[in-house]
Amino acid sequence: MSTASHDASSLDEPSTVSQPEQAPPGAGPGTGTTVGEDGTRSVTVVADGDAAARAAYLAQVMADIDAEVARRRASGDLPAGLERQLDELFLEFSPMSARGTDRLREQLAVVDAGAFVDIAVPVASRKAVGSALKRLIRSAISWYVGFIVHQIVKFGWSVSRLFHLVVEEVEDLSDRVDALGAPDLPEGVHVASAPGTSWWADDAAAALSGVVGRVLVADCGDGSLVGRLVHDGVDAYGLDPSEHALEEALAEGLDVREGTVLEHLGVVGGEGLAGVVLDGSIQWLRPNDRLRLVDLVADRLAVGGVLVLHSAAPEGWERSVGPVVADLAPGRPVHAETWAHLLESRDLVVQTVKHSAPAAVLERLPADQPGAAVVNAAVDAVEALASVAGDYIVVAVRQS
Amino acid sequence: MVRPTGVHQFVPALLPRDATGAHTLALRDALREAGWTSEIYVEAAHDDLRPEAHYFEEYAERAQPGDVLLYQVATGSPMADFLLGRPEPLVLSYHNITPASFYEPWEPATAAKVDAARAQLAALVPRAALCMADSSFSAAELVALGCRTPAVVPVLVEPARFAPDPDPAEVARLRAGRDTGTVMLFVGRLSPNKAQHRLVETLWWLRRTEDPRARLRLVGSAITPTYAEAVLRFADELGLAEAVEWGEDLTPAQLAAWYAEADVFVCQSEHEGFCIPLLEAMHFGLPVVAIARGAVPETLGGGGLLVGDGRPVSVATAIGRIVADPDLARVLAEAGTDRLRAFSPSLVRQQHIELLAGVHCGPGTAA
Numbered sequence: 076m077s078t079a080s081h082d083a084s085s086l087d088e089p090s091t092v093s094q095p096e097q098a099p100p101g102a103g104p105g106t107g108t109t110v111g112e113d114g115t116r117s118v119t120v121v122a123d124g125d126a127a128a129r130a131a132y133l134a135q136v137m138a139d140i141d142a143e144v145a146r147r148r149a150s151g152d153l154p155a156g157l158e159r160q161l162d163e164l165f166l167e168f169s170p171m172s173a174r175g176t177d178r179l180r181e182q183l184a185v186v187d188a189g190a191f192v193d194i195a196v197p198v199a200s201r202k203a204v205g206s207a208l209k210r211l212i213r214s215a216i217s218w219y220v221g222f223i224v225h226q227i228v229k230f231g232w233s234v235s236r237l238f239h240l241v242v243e244e245v246e247d248l249s250d251r252v253d254a255l256g257a258p259d260l261p262e263g264v265h266v267a268s269a270p271g272t273s274w275w276a277d278d279a280a281a282a283l284s285g286v287v288g289r290v291l292v293a294d295c296g297d298g299s300l301v302g303r304l305v306h307d308g309v310d311a312y313g314l315d316p317s318e319h320a321l322e323e324a325l326a327e328g329l330d331v332r333e334g335t336v337l338e339h340l341g342v343v344g345g346e347g348l349a350g351v352v353l354d355g356s357i358q359w360l361r362p363n364d365r366l367r368l369v370d371l372v373a374d375r376l377a378v379g380g381v382l383v384l385h386s387a388a389p390e391g392w393e394r395s396v397g398p399v400v401a402d403l404a405p406g407r408p409v410h411a412e413t414w415a416h417l418l419e420s421r422d423l424v425v426q427t428v429k430h431s432a433p434a435a436v437l438e439r440l441p442a443d444q445p446g447a448a449v450v451n452a453a454v455d456a457v458e459a460l461a462s463v464a465g466d467y468i469v470v471a472v473r474q475s
Numbered sequence: 476m477v478r479p480t481g482v483h484q485f486v487p488a489l490l491p492r493d494a495t496g497a498h499t500l501a502l503r504d505a506l507r508e509a510g511w512t513s514e515i516y517v518e519a520a521h522d523d524l525r526p527e528a529h530y531f532e533e534y535a536e537r538a539q540p541g542d543v544l545l546y547q548v549a550t551g552s553p554m555a556d557f558l559l560g561r562p563e564p565l566v567l568s569y570h571n572i573t574p575a576s577f578y579e580p581w582e583p584a585t586a587a588k589v590d591a592a593r594a595q596l597a598a599l600v601p602r603a604a605l606c607m608a609d610s611s612f613s614a615a616e617l618v619a620l621g622c623r624t625p626a627v628v629p630v631l632v633e634p635a636r637f638a639p640d641p642d643p644a645e646v647a648r649l650r651a652g653r654d655t656g657t658v659m660l661f662v663g664r665l666s667p668n669k670a671q672h673r674l675v676e677t678l679w680w681l682r683r684t685e686d687p688r689a690r691l692r693l694v695g696s697a698i699t700p701t702y703a704e705a706v707l708r709f710a711d712e713l714g715l716a717e718a719v720e721w722g723e724d725l726t727p728a729q730l731a732a733w734y735a736e737a738d739v740f741v742c743q744s745e746h747e748g749f750c751i752p753l754l755e756a757m758h759f760g761l762p763v764v765a766i767a768r769g770a771v772p773e774t775l776g777g778g779g780l781l782v783g784d785g786r787p788v789s790v791a792t793a794i795g796r797i798v799a800d801p802d803l804a805r806v807l808a809e810a811g812t813d814r815l816r817a818f819s820p821s822l823v824r825q826q827h828i829e830l831l832a833g834v835h836c837g838p839g840t841a842a
Contacts, residue, residue, distance in 0.1 A: 125809075125813070126777055126810075126813065129777065129806060129809075129810055130777050132806065133777065133780060133806070133807075133810070136780065136796065136803060137780060137781070137782070137783070137793075139796070140780075140782075140789065140792050140793050140796055141783075141784075141789070143792055143796075144788055144789050144792050147684070147788075147792075148788075152684065153680075153684070153788050158676075158786065158787070158788060161676050161679065161713075161787075162676075164709070164712065164713075165672045165675075165676075165705070165709045166580075168704075168705035168708050168709055168712075169580045169581060169701075169705060170580075170581065170701050200522070201522075202522070205522065
């Protein structure tokens with residue numbers, strides 16, 4: 076440990092200054108005065124002089140201590156994480172730290188314990204007569220106190236019993252809700268996304284061009300759309316549930332972070348966003364989460380704010396995600412018309428609905444071949460029957 | 476201007492070894508010495524102090540013209556409603572009410588109680604002819620409640636409150652349990668705002684970095700039992716159960732023994748309206764280490780080491796430094812002794828008397 080060098084003995088030596096007859100204003104405790112032959116008053120500033128030197132010395136000591144702590148932190152002797160862990164460990168002992176039904180059960184135990192009222196009032200006393208007197212009073216009024224206490228205890232137990240029923244009911248509901256939860260998807264399943272290079276990127280960039288304020292790109296994947304918007308002068312940032320998916324965007328220095336859109340919008344302030352791009356996992360949201368998402372977007376978008384929503388169409392979705400994900404996903408995509416309906420019910424006016432162009436998969440005969448017109452017409456008809464819409468975007472604006 | 480002829484104090488509970496109780500009794504004596512009639516009115520009093528007090532409802536029959544009513548505010552009480560209904564000039568002496576947020580995770584009922592006490596204070600302030608507070612920190616709360624010029628007057632701490640000599644039996648007992656390691660001491664009820672769990676953390680760091688035999692001694696009643704239990708369980712979880720001692724209901728001589736057998740007084744309270752134990756530590760010549768929260772910086776003045784960041788690691792390092800450097804320990808003890816002069820009982824008594832003498836007792840006295 077470092078030790079500050081100091082001359083402690085100097086702190087003991089009182090300093091003396093000569094002053095005119097009048098004592099200095101505000102002379103503090105420990106200030107002694109003596110009148111000399113020449114009429115001047117000698118002021119022995121015992122405490123004040125010491126106090127100044129002492130304050131300087133103690134300030135130096137504290138500076139040494141701060142430097143010592145900083146040095147130890149830098150050397151790894153005092154890991155900051157360990158301090159936090161100690162704080163968290165202590166909070167585990169708080170009765171309010173338990174979560175869910177554990178917390179309810181703990182508080183229920185407190186209610187049960189408090190529901191009992193002991194009629195046997197302590198009679199101990201340090202004075203000999205005190206104990207006898209207290210015992211006398213206790214027995215004299217026990218019939219009265221007992222009657223009151225009986226009613227209080229009866230009420231207490233009634234309340235306690237009611238709480239037990241409520242907690243059991245809550246536990247039952249929790250179990251049922253848990254049972255409704257979707258099974259885990261195969262590990263690593265994620266809607267791999269490079270929205271900046273997709274067919275709808277131009278439409279999104281055009282819709283968001285010129286907006287003033289922050290624009291959230293949810294499920295931003297590799298950050299390509301965030302980068303493009305930023306390049307266009309939009310104050311865009313990204314969010315993706317997969318940390319791995321963000322690596323490329325982070326390497327490019329984009330403002331992206333890990334997280335789900337529902338969690339993130341939950342903490343954004345009302346009317347805090349000028350634009351929102353929804354993509355990726357919104358296609359398999361549960362129905363209730365889908366409604367919650369629409370509510371959140373409608374609230375978080377500023378008036379005049381723009382929503383760009385991209386989703387797989389239901390008809391083509393199963394093919395795009397494969398059978399396991401299609402079977403286990405918590406929800407199914409909905410049609411563009413359904414999103415439009417939900418958005419408009421929240422004062423978001425739909426400006427555009429655009430589907431991706433189906434890819435031509437069957438080869439046509441050259442037009443100069445005999446019978447080409449007939450054959451190609453038949454091919455068109457077959458392709459129209461076989462093709463399905465792949466995906467779409469919906470652009471909407473908050474009106475009020 | 477009509478001067479008061481009697482100053483009567485109202486305090487919810489008059490208890491022995493209690494800061495507000497000791498202040499009330501000492502002030503009563505000072506007021507009587509100044510020539511005023513002065514009685515103490517309570518909601519409840521300890522058996523030993525019962526002869527010193529009257530029940531507050533009795534005041535109605537004993538009221539005299541020229542009376543001033545001085546309410547010692549530290550908690551909620553039905554007394555507040557009683558005082559609101561009295562025509563006599565009202566003086567508030569505010570000793571601070573712990574904010575509810577400290578109790579919410581531990582005892583929601585206590586949190587509701589202190590909230591109610593603050594509501595009472597808010598109702599009393601506009602009615603008061605004079606508001607006093609122990610510290611500028613507490614006075615700021617009175618200003619926020621509408622008092623324009625609260626007076627800051629320290630708590631009256633009479634030297635008689637301290638035993639001249641430590642209890643020898645207690646000294647022997649404490650020495651028997653000590654293996655020469657550093658002894659940290661804190662005195663104050665076990666309550667979330669006093670943050671004794673932080674002292675346990677500091678002990679953990681102290682043993683890890685400075686002195687593996689260090690011990691922590693806590694003195695105080697478990698006013699928040701769930702918190703007190705958590706502090707002890709926390710110490711146990713950290714393997715410090717044997718290194719943490721807890722004493723309560725100590726006599727003054729026993730308390731003097733705890734001070735005498737400690738190396739450093741450590742205060743890591745998160746909220747203090749004044750913190751009398753700092754003065755006690757100064758009185759007993761113990762070096763003080765504290766963190767800058769609430770009124771602690773102004774009470775401590777230059778009388779100890781104030782750890783700015785308040786983190787247990789820094790506090791532990793400061794303690795290690797004091798124990799390793801006897802010169803520093805001596806300078807801190809001297810600094811404490813000097814600081815104590817600012818709270819000289821004669822000075823504080825005079826401040827109270829001058830302020831109370833200025834209260835107008837004529838018609839229309841309510842502010």
